[in-house]
Amino acid sequence: MTNTSTTTTRPPALQLCTEGVPSGTGVNSSDCGAIISGETCVVSCRAGFEGASEIFDCGLDGILVGTVPGCSPRQCSTGSLPSAPELDLHLCSGKTAGQWCTISCGAGFEEAQGFFTCQEDGQFTGAAPTCTRLHCAQEGLPRGLGLNVSDCLGLKTEEDCTVTCRTGFEAASSEVKCTTAGKFVGLAPTCSAQKCAVPGEFSSASLVHTCGSGIANGQTCASRCALGYEGSMPKELRCYAPAALTGASVCVGSLCDKNTPYGAGVSEINCFALATGSTCQPGCTRGFSATSTEECTCGPDGALAGCETFSCARSSCGDISASVAG
Structure with missing residues (x-):
């Protein structure tokens, strides 16, 4: 009788993988804790880091095998910063999780700053400064x-x-x-x-002025009464353009009291109180008649002129015999 014996091969004992656990900056191997031979785990990057995840295998020898992921700090996007045109953001470029930077007011604004921190989710948090424009000197x-x-x-x-x-x-x-x-x-x-215009009344013979055809704004000129006229004292006039000059001296003719008509039968009553520039017609008293028609003009020197030859002749009584016969 032949004896037949069977040998049974036992599978290797399962082991808890405690060696080869991946590590490194930003590496997250928490999924690989307490796994046994034949199982796998995912090794990823921690919050604030970025990179592709890798699969690790737990071997029969209790060692984890796989490629450690390359984890690099996550940069915060400047798109999460305030976008006002007056803000200078350049110091926040390239900042990674956990780092901070300052935002300041740009040229033309009063100095002010705001602090921002790059968070693990790639976003900045902080408060922007209030920018106030500078005043021009x-x-x-x-x-x-x-x-x-x-x-x-x-x-x-x-x-x-x-x-x-x-x-x-x-x-x-x-x-x-x-x-x-x-x-x-x-x-x-x-x-x-601008010039101040000279009004028409300034051309009166009664007035003398130094204003010409007009004077410039802020300048002055003077006016006074012409010879043979009297009234206001001399005045200084100032130009307030665009208004015309005003306030010139007010002048009236002086009375003529010289060279009044005289002679036999001459009457000067028509020329009494004659003012400069005025004219009169001398007359004759009763019983006389004028022999000429000259007019007298009152001159600026206070004397009548133009009628020096005026005279009167006795009037004829007519034919007395005709009166008696009647």
Whole structure:
């Protein structure tokens, strides 16, 4: 009788993998804890890092086998930062999880900063600064005769204003800008003084003035009564363009009291109290008749002129015999 024996091969004992556990910067191997031979686990990157996950196998020898993932710090996107144009974001470029940076106000604004931190999810968190525009230095305002820069007072960077001419001056207006450096740039108008017109009454013979055909804004001239006229004291007149000159001396003719007509039968009653520039016709007393028609003119020297030869002749009584016969 033949004995037949069978040998049974036992499978190797399962082992807990405790060796070869992957590690490194940003590596997350928490899925590989407490696995046994024949099982697999996923090794990934920790929060704040990025990279492809890898599969590890637990061998019969209790050693984990696989490729350690390459985990690199996750960069935060600048798209998660405030996007206001006045903000300077360049210091936050390339920041990774856990790092911080500052955002500041750009050129043309008062200094201010805000702090931001790059989070593990790739987003920035923080508070942006409040940016206030700088005022343009007033000493840089355009200067010149007749300029009106009131529109530019208190101007801030990147703002425009209009420079005009003050009342009494004229020129086309122009635009001036306050740059990010806080300085004014632009060409101011060249303002020329307007003239004050001389009104028609200034041409009166009773008035003498130094105003010519007109004077420029802010200038002065004088007026007084002409010879043979009297009234206001001499006056200084100032031009307030564009208005016409006003306030000239008020003058009336002086009375003529010289060279009054005289002679036999001559009557000067028509020429009594005659003022400069006025005329009169001398007359004759009763019983006399004029032998000429000259008129007297009252001159600026207070004397009547033009009637020096005026005379009167006795009137004829006619034929007395005719009267008796009647």
